[in-house]
Amino acid sequence: MEIGPIFRALLRNKLGALLIALQIAFTMTVIINAVFIINERNRLMARPSGLDESNLFHITVIGFGDDYxxxxxxxxxxxxxxxxxxxxxxxxxxxxxxxxxxxxxxxxxxxxxxxxxxxxxxxxxxxxxxxxxxxxxxxxxxxxxxxxxxxxxxxxxxxxxxxxxxxxxxxxxxxxxxxxxxxxxxxxxxxxxxxxxxxxxxxxxxxxxxxxxxxxxxxxxxxxxxxxxxxxxxxxxxxxxxxxxxxxxxxxxxxDRVVRDMEAMEVTRANTYRVDSALTTILRVVVATLIVINCMGIVGLAVFSINRRKKQIGTRRALGATRPEILRYFLLENLFITIAGVALGAVLTIALSIVLTTNFNMPTMAWYYTPLGALLLILVGQLSALGPSARAAGTEPAIATRSV
Amino acid sequence: MLEMIDICKVYRTDLVQTHALRDFSLSVQEGEFVTITGPSGCGKTTFLNIAGLLETYTSGSYQLDGVEVSQLNDFKRARLRNEKIGFIFQSFNLMPDLNLFDNVDVPLRYRGLKASERKPLIEKALESVGLAGRMKHLPSQLSGGQQQRVAIARALVGSPRFLLADEPTGNLDSNTARGVMELLQEINELGTTIVMVTHDQELARESRRNIHILDGQIHEENGRGEMSSSASAVA
Known part of the structure; x- marks a missing residue:
């Protein structure tokens, strides 16, 4: 495995990789805390009230006559x-x-x-x-x-x-x-x-x-x-x-009275939790959007990086690299960038969680959110890089002898 | 070592068929130093690509070191390239982000050798081209001639039996080109078979065997003590 050369090459050509790593870190920070908030809200909304809600409704009667x-x-x-x-x-x-x-x-x-x-x-x-x-x-x-x-x-x-x-x-x-x-x-x-x-x-x-x-x-x-x-x-x-x-x-x-405000308990519950429900929906959209943007960033960098190095890939193929070895090279490269982003993201995630807990009276985030989020980001990163890497692996070795 | 019989290479598009090589037959024996010359577009690079297993041919037969390559899949062709062939490119094709050590290491990594086995081979290869003291340098820190020496070290590090050089002096000044040629001759004298594509007629004249290609066919061959017409060469 070419861990050393890939790592050293990344260090020498780090601007693009750094930007993507920062994007991954930011995405991870927001996603994990957002998912925690979503889960926390869902947990609150899912708590049983103790009532037979599906069969209950309430209604108000207001009297106004003198003899009422x-x-x-x-x-x-x-x-x-x-x-x-x-x-x-x-x-x-x-x-x-x-x-x-x-x-x-x-x-x-x-x-x-x-x-x-x-x-x-x-x-x-x-x-x-x-x-x-x-x-x-x-x-x-x-x-x-x-x-x-x-x-x-x-x-x-x-x-x-x-x-x-x-x-x-x-x-x-x-x-x-x-x-x-x-x-x-x-x-x-x-x-x-x-x-x-x-x-x-x-x-x-x-x-x-x-x-x-x-x-x-x-x-x-x-x-x-x-x-x-x-x-x-x-x-x-x-x-x-x-x-x-x-x-x-x-x-x-x-x-001599008004009958009003009839409502099923399920509607009452839904109305009470409307803000929480809207918040979780918005956060889900934010999470999905960030993941898509993250994927696009990774794909973009991978495509750019691969197009820029087409001749290098051809040369590697000429020197004996098989298609799986080229695929592995670019997936490994992506893995390093993602791990760097995830490492920074883990620190930022915990920092943001502390800020939210301290200032907004939120419960402490469970320990497993950060590693699970890191694994998810790594998986998303690898899946995003798979397409461009597979395309790189398909590079013909004859490109090594072309003048452009 | 290299045996091509009636090799044809046709590039097809929807509208055009281009015959890059036509009934191209060539035999190169072990230890030979063969130069390939010809005008631009005559099929030199196509020949080089086919000889180096970089692309497939349309028809004919090609045996490299006794192996019929048409039967090989992409994976086996890559492995055969790695084990049998060393490449030297006109533009050196070094990896700009890797230092000299890592550049020369590239073909060895694909051979699956351990780091402890690769290190002495890399050091020896760089030493053989006079760049042992610059292992940690990047290609951009070297002159063109030095970069080509690194490329030669990379081509030699796996001890291939067959060296394919594509205009190795094309991007070098005459003095540097001379040094590179002397190096290649030394390598050849040590037993490595070399086939070199070049535009340089002077270099071609100095080689023991020169093949001149025209319109995808061997037009003229000098060497082995004889000069023959295209018809006899092809036949």
Whole structure:
């Protein structure tokens, strides 16, 4: 193998190779960090919310008449909905998971306002809430109808029972199993005591980018605030049909209210993650474009380099080089350039990753991204150089005796 | 050593057929120094390319050192070139980015020799052309005559039995050309068969055997103590 001569020849004629190596380094830096961001976003977007999203939709009813009684209307609406064929269950709920908007609070295990609190999303819903959302109750029990209370906008006290997520249990009770925290109490801001009666495996908070996304608590309350938000779960495959029917039924039930904002949970999720989804699409385009530009650069340099050295190639063939040996020569040459670019790229990749982690609160990139990216770039480089190198290998040895 | 019988080479395009060599027959014995002369376009380079296995011929028979080359594929032709033939080109054809050592090393690398086996051969070849002290120089740091000496060293380093020279003095001044010719004669005297294409009639006259080509055929042959017409040479 002609490693030494190729290396020395490259050092003597390094401008073109240096430019391509820099291009490879830049490409690698951007690609690896972009792929990491894409994967990170995909991971965030793929996290299960804990809901039966494909069969859930939500709808808001806003009353405006003087005689409008939200409590009675909501109870009647929900009773009607639950009896409607095609609907599994329905609940009133104050906030929609993964929607971007909701309520949060801080809870403590000791009743001391100066001690640190643990942030959590708070969902106010009725005893049908767990079944409607199709949450996996892993310990304890659901609320009962007698647990339900009404909460007004300036409600002075909190509910006294709660079902919490496993993540909230882990945050509050270090190392304790979900079953072991049943009956434990938490202190709300203001000192109200809430007893844990159940633990669900998962229910995401309304804010997907929040650190507390997995920490939620559910309390048996109907939040009275002139509008009611219903979450409805349908039989599998019935969602779209039931959405139209539910909207029609609710509209027909009264003249003194507006029915609006009906949306499938899948749409809610898609809307919430729209920016992330757009970002990943843009980054994919950037990655693909950079790879194509990188390939074109390598092909361009290889073609230029080979055309410039046509006579040298012919001379090598005349001196006994076989076609595979010429092919190998140019692939090796490309490999050296790519490795130089990849080595520099690895340093830049890690540097950019540190900058992103430090300044943009991103998680640390896994160690394997850089070597895998390097391997990919080397593979892309070799594939790009294959065509021109094969063309070089096809050079006739007789070109050595031609005067031009 | 070299036996060509009725070699024809035809270059074809859609519109034109060009007969570069017609019924070209030539026999070169081991140890001979043969010069090939002729006007531009007469077929000298085509002959050289075919003799050096750089291109194929259309018809006829060519045996190099007893091997019928028409039966060889590209790979075997490359290996045969590497083992049997040394090339010297008019423009030297050195690799500009490689130093003299690496330049002379090129044909040995294709022979699959280890570095420890190649090194003494390269040093000996460069020494034989008087450039042992300049192994790390680049071709651009040498004069034309010195570059051609490097090319000769490269041609000789693998100890080929057959040296093909394409106008080796064509780009050199007369004094330098004289030195290169003396070197080639010394090489020939050591037993290497040399076939040299040249425009230089004076060099051709000095050679023991000169073949003059005209229109792709041997027009005249001087040497081996006789002068013959094209008809007898071809026959």
């Amino acid at each position: 009684n939200e409590e009675i209307v909501a109870a009647d609406d929900l009773a009607m909905l639950r009896q409607t064929p095609g609907i599994v269950d329905a609940t009133v709920i104050n906030a929609i998971p993964v929607s971007g908007g909701g309520s949060s609070t801080g809870v403590r295990l000791i009743n001391d306002e100066t001690s640190p609190s643990t942030g959590t999303a708070i969902y106010r819903l009725d005893e049908h809430g767990l079944n409607t959302l199709n949450l996996d109750l892993i310990a304890g029990e659901n609320f009962t109808a007698t647990d339900m209370r009404l909460r007004y906008e300036s409600g002075p006290t909190e509910a006294d029972k709660a079902v919490v997520t496993r993540a909230l249990v882990e945050s509050l009770f270090d190392g304790m199993a979900p079953a072991d925290v049943l009956g434990e109490v938490m202190y709300m801001p203001g000192g109200d005591v809430v007893q844990i009666v159940g633990v669900v495996d998962r229910l995401q908070a309304p804010w997907p980018t929040s650190q507390l996304v997995e920490r939620s608590m559910l309390v048996p309350e109907n939040y009275i605030d002139s509008f009611s938000r219903y979450m409805i779960r349908t039989e599998p495959g019935q969602r779209d049909r039931m959405m139209a029917e539910v909207e029609r039924m609710l509209v027909e039930r009264g003249q």
